Amino acid sequence: MNELIQKLVEAFGPSGFEDQMRQLIRPEIEPYADEISVDALGNLIARKKGDGSGLKVMIAAHMDEIGVMITHVTEEGFLRFTNIGGVSAHTLLGGRVQFADGTVGIIHADRFEDAHELHPLSKYFIDVGATSRQNCPVAVGAPAGFYRPLLVQGSRLSAKTMDDRIGCVVAIEALKRLSTTPHDLYFVFSVQEEVGTRGAQTAANAINPDVGIALDVTLTGDVPEARPMAVRLGAGAAIKVKDSGMIAHTGLVRLMRQRASAANIPYQLEVLDGGTTDARPMQIAGPGCAAGCISIPCRYVHTPSETVDAGDVEHCVQLLVEILRNPIDL
Ligand code: CO
Ligand code: ZN
Secondary structure, eight states, rough: OOOHHHHHTOOOOOOOOHHHHHHHHHHOOOOOGEEEOOOOOOEEEEOOOOOOSSOOOEEEEOBBBEEEEEEEOTTTSEEEEEEEEEGGGGGTTOEEEHHHHHHHHEEEEEEEEEETTTGGGGEEEOOOSSSSSOSSSSSTTTTEEEOOEEEEETTTEEETHHHHHHHHHHHHHHHHHOOOOOOOOOEOOOOOTTTTTTHHHHHHHHHHEEEEEEEEEEEOSSTOOOOOOOOTSSSSEEEEEEEESOOHHHHHHHHHHHHHHHHTOEEEEEEEEOOTTTTHHHHHTTOEEEEEEEEOOOBSTSSSEEEEHHHHHHHHOOOOOOOOHHHOOO
């Protein structure tokens, strides 16, 4: 699984520019899917048919990452930019981004009058080594993702895009391990989650599932002076009860807990104060469906060093497999 994790977390794919991610994931899932399709927005959808006795289940993990987009190139060849998704200024100074063609840029900012102030994003710039607008290899409209290799320290894995490439890994791994299922499964590798769960919305409208399960990271409360939160790294798969965009279907939460207990999979309950996932658009698409989320606990979300625990990742895979290979009685 580590090789797959490295491949996906280091790849380029800001919201709306997920082509490279689609190319990486497709060959991983092709041997295990009955049908593969790509919709107009770019969602990659793998269907695995059941025996006809189960429900229609959509599983969603987003391929996109937060990033930046160039808004202006100065005479001297520096690049001004805007955000793609939830980028905070205090994660930027001295960091690096990478463009679709591999060009790497260094992020810095205009002089700070006051060391305690935080500039708006408009006062940051990117240096790609150009000396003028003419020889700058990057143009207005170019998207970039953050640039950082995977770091492995014992069971801890850190990367720029655990959100949500690790969810993609959980989906791929579960699909590989599922030999048979009673359910009609749609594994959706969704686009544009970070700019408002747009891909999962169109996919859920088209698929019209009975049950929707998102796979995404969640915050933890286990670092110094963290916002109080019960989720800890290494304490198992997190079963979402509520976040700021969705209250999980109570029957689905009960089923997830039962499956985890029956299979001796460590789990924790998650109530997230800020943010939401692809479970929200699934829940309210069409006539609505029973939606929930299996979350991978993650420290430092939306920084270039998002950190998860390999044990938690494995337990999320196991929990998803247990849910999908058994009857779902809500
Ligand atoms: Co995110
Ligand atoms: Zn996410």
